[in-house]
Amino acid sequence: MADRLEMTTDLIDYVCQHGTRESAPLRKLRKQTQALPESSMRVPPEEGQLLHFLIRTLNARKVMELGVFTGYSTLWMASALPEDGRLVAIDKRKDWKDLAETHWEEAGVRDRIDFRVGRAEHVMSDMLDAGEGGTFDLIFIDADKKSYTTYFELALKLLRSGGIMVFDNMLRLGDVVDPAVSDPAVDDIRTLNERLRDDSRVEISMLPFSDGLTLVLKTS
Numbered sequence: 001m002a003d004r005l006e007m008t009t010d011l012i013d014y015v016c017q018h019g020t021r022e023s024a025p026l027r028k029l030r031k032q033t034q035a036l037p038e039s040s041m042r043v044p045p046e047e048g049q050l051l052h053f054l055i056r057t058l059n060a061r062k063v064m065e066l067g068v069f070t071g072y073s074t075l076w077m078a079s080a081l082p083e084d085g086r087l088v089a090i091d092k093r094k095d096w097k098d099l100a101e102t103h104w105e106e107a108g109v110r111d112r113i114d115f116r117v118g119r120a121e122h123v124m125s126d127m128l129d130a131g132e133g134g135t136f137d138l139i140f141i142d143a144d145k146k147s148y149t150t151y152f153e154l155a156l157k158l159l160r161s162g163g164i165m166v167f168d169n170m171l172r173l174g175d176v177v178d179p180a181v182s183d184p185a186v187d188d189i190r191t192l193n194e195r196l197r198d199d200s201r202v203e204i205s206m207l208p209f210s211d212g213l214t215l216v217l218k219t220s
Contacts (some may be wrong), residue, residue, distance in 0.1 A: 012046075018064040020049040025107035026075055032099065033070045041069045043142065043168065046078030047210050051140060054164060054215075055080035060137035063087045064158065066120040066151060067143035067168075071100025071113075077140065088114045090123050090143070121147060122155040133157050142168040145185035148192045152216075156201065159218045167192070171212025 005011075012042050016022075022030070022045050033042045043051075055063060055077055063081065068074055078087050092217035094117045104110040116123050120143050127133075139155045141148065148167065155165050172189055175181040196216060203217040 012044075016045050020045045022048075023079065023107065025103050027081075028106075029070060029072050029075060029103040033072055036070070036096075038069070041067075043073045043076075044210055047168070047213065048073055050209075050213070051138075051166065052076045052080040052164065055138055058137050058162075058164065061085045062136050064124075064136050064139040064155075065089045066141045067091060068096075068100065068115065068140070070096040071104060073140065073142065074100065074113060074135075075107055076107065077138075078104065078112045079107060081109075081112050083112070085112050086114060087112055088116065088123075088127075090116050090118065090120045092117065092143075099167050120144070121150050121154060124151070124158060126134065128154070128157055134160050138164050140166045140167065140168070145169060145172070146188045148188050149195065152192055152195070156218060160176055161218055161220065163218050165216040166174060166220070167214040167216065168178065169211045170206065170214045171208070173211060176212075 026048070028100060030042065030045065033039055044194050051073060060080060062085070063077055065074055065077065065087060068089045071089070074087065074089045081087060099117065103108060104113055136158045139159060141151050141155065143151065152165070161167065170189060170193060175186045176190055176193065196202065196214065201218065201220050203219055205215045207213045207215070
């Protein structure tokens with residue numbers, strides 16, 4: 001039996017059909033997002049389902065997202081939180097804020113989402129200064145790729161012990177293994193991949209899933 005399955009479009013479609021529970025508001029937001037020129041920035045449904053699952057598994061009440069776009073992944077996560085849960089959603093742009101909030105409202109989770117506009121490292125540093133270190137259950141990181149190593153250290157301080165970070169795009173469309181490719185985003189992701197492998201403060205699971213997803217468990 002093969003130990004590695006080549007993922008075809010048909011298999012991915014099968015996963016989406018049988019392995020996700022995309023609500024009507026999520027489906028509507030996904031379809032509207034797909035019509036945008038920047039649609040490739042949206043996470044796929046199976047990734048949203050995994051984020052939802054992790055939040056439920058952790059019994060998470062306090063979550064953070066770096067990189068919101070149209071709020072599709074935000075909606076997946078907010079839907080997994082209890083009514084008194086809180087999701088701090090950070091994006092440096094507010095271009096799609098109205099689109100996101102319309103669907104958050106429709107899904108009945110707008111009051112769980114604290115949307116903040118600004119550079120993620122600044123917002124995270126401000127939260128640390130405000131005494132929020134060690135209080136987050138899960139942090140999803142899908143923002144400026146060339147700042148991933150910076151986000152990692154800040155997120156490690158904000159997470160509680162036993163909390164989880166989720167890094168998206170850790171394979172960077174395959175560029176991480178191509179020596180001919182060198183740009184700030186790819187270089188920083190390579191650096192982080194090496195650092196995570198050797199960091200005794202965390203446990204990791206790197207998944208060849210979507211564009212590469214790494215789960216990071218804070219152990220100390």
